[in-house]
Amino acid sequence: MPEPTPTSVTQIPGVFAAHATLAEGGTGCTVIVCPKGATGGVDVRGGSPATRETDLLRPEETVQVLNAVVLSGGSAYGLAASCGVAEELERQGIGLNVGAGVVPIVSSACLFDLPVGDFSSRPGIGEGAEATRRALASQGVPLERGCVGAGTGCTVGKLAGPERAMKSGVGECVLCSADLVCGAVSAVNALGNVCDPDTGEAIAGTLSPDGTRVADACELLLDANERSGFSKTAEENERANAARQPAPRTNTTISCVVTNARLTKAQATKVAQMSADAYAHAIRPTHTTSDGDTVFVMATGDVDAAPDVVGVLATRALELAIADAARSAWGAYGLKAAADL
Template sequence: MPSEKIVRSVTQIPGVYAAHATDEAGATGCTVILCPSGAVGGVDVRGGAPATRETDLLRPEETVQELHAVVLSGGSAFGLAASCGVAEELERRGLGLDVGVARVPIVSGACLFDLACGDAHARPTAEDGRNACAAALDEPGRPLERGNVGAGTGCTVGKLTGQERAMKSGLGEDVECAGALVCGAVAAVNACGDVRDPDTGEVIAGVREEGGALGSSVEALLGGVARMPLARANTTISCVVTNARLTKAQATKVAQMAADAYAHAITPTHTTNDGDTVFVMATGSVDAPVDAVGALAVRALGRAIADGARQAESAYGYVAARDL
């Protein structure tokens, strides 16, 4: 069984840096997780409507072995610009893959749709990516903020019966330890379904009934009353960071295992209206069985998703779980 937590934030894992850029007025932002010395990366994309960058490069058969940053962003496809800013800031600092004539930072990312929350014309920019990258590198070890920050600023959940019955969600984090093995997870929770506690099954946030009480997205779907006026307007995007020593194939398998956390914490999940994506970054300082890493990652990510619903604050016309 995992031991008592000795690491509280992914920023306490050696070699890992993270920070946000938040546009509170526009209800959007981005979250950057960095491994400047290079991590082994993997990814699993299961949603039906993803907006991603450099996921093909993480396939085990591709030759690049380093991953320097993962960017989780709002803004739908427009938010991919934030990843460009992260790459520019890393290059400015001389960080990236040495290709002889230059250093090329390897930056992967995914975006969620938050255009219906706040200002639809507010999107994370390259400057936001640069600022978040600089903040992460200039303030090492600072715990990551959670809730209505970064990629979680404009997150909502429980949208299967319309935006008017949805709830506010946000960005969550959890870190789990098993001896020397550490797995941390950061998740921006913008699902069309409900968020549940993965340990108890209790619904934390999701679709609300006409009187305001929590309902069930699955029952609404099965009962034929679900409606999605904004199709493909959802996505839970996340990054698992571990100190395990993994190959790209093993990191990919851990990402596939970690995606099970979505099923533990979100109902329904991986729908045609979600763009669910899980990244893995392995720093390579601890030897551990791949299945143990995957199992610990599932626990961390499930709890991070629940944390995203619990840490959110009511905003932009959406009530949060803490205020029910």
């Protein structure tokens, strides 16, 4: 009998994933684990990244295995969650054998969600370990989507200030082509709007002044620039400048592409670079100076596939995962979600 088509990255052989959620604090983390190791790649394209062990994924570096990717809230504080992941993997005997023991190879990226709930609440060692235990104990259970894990405090559309932003979350999509499988998990905390990659229609983002629809974020930014030199009052000028110069380093979309393809590190890096185009297809504007956009790739090596084919399928999966992050979110922390419109 043919194998059932995966609907979640957790149904790809050798891949485990789960969340730890701090709902009251408005943050959390998401962990994707490959106990047997995967070939890793990464593309860091945003202007304000918070990352761990990305240099190790460069093709010229000698370590060839990646055991886990952590997507976390908490800004730079959230990098501590990856320490909990590494410690839990060590307890399970998972990692690079260095003779005296194992060293788990864990890469991580964080997003800025500190103002959404409790500023002092951020994922740490305990949450990283918890998510790892849940992942390893729940093989095949579909990953939750929406305002959970790294998506708990995600928001989008902040070009007109936090009062007109909307709620986003973590999304997922898995696509297949013959035996090739590519899945994507994305926590979307973008400055811009999330749009349907096929129609270009806004799903969530900067609300209109009356809060009934999503405004065009790019037009808002350009309009503010054009009006800034002609404002009649200091108050109008201040508003225009605020729109032209959004708060720095407060937005990030972080994602992980998982595939069963057999790739080298150089090929996985190229797939990550190709996949990053999904951000431009589904987020407008994207890769701004206020975003820390990062895409990881984990390739389990079970199927032969051309890197370009993997890149095309992965890009499509990531586009749909980004859109899913906006559609799966629910209103929280005083913010509307797409479902509320």
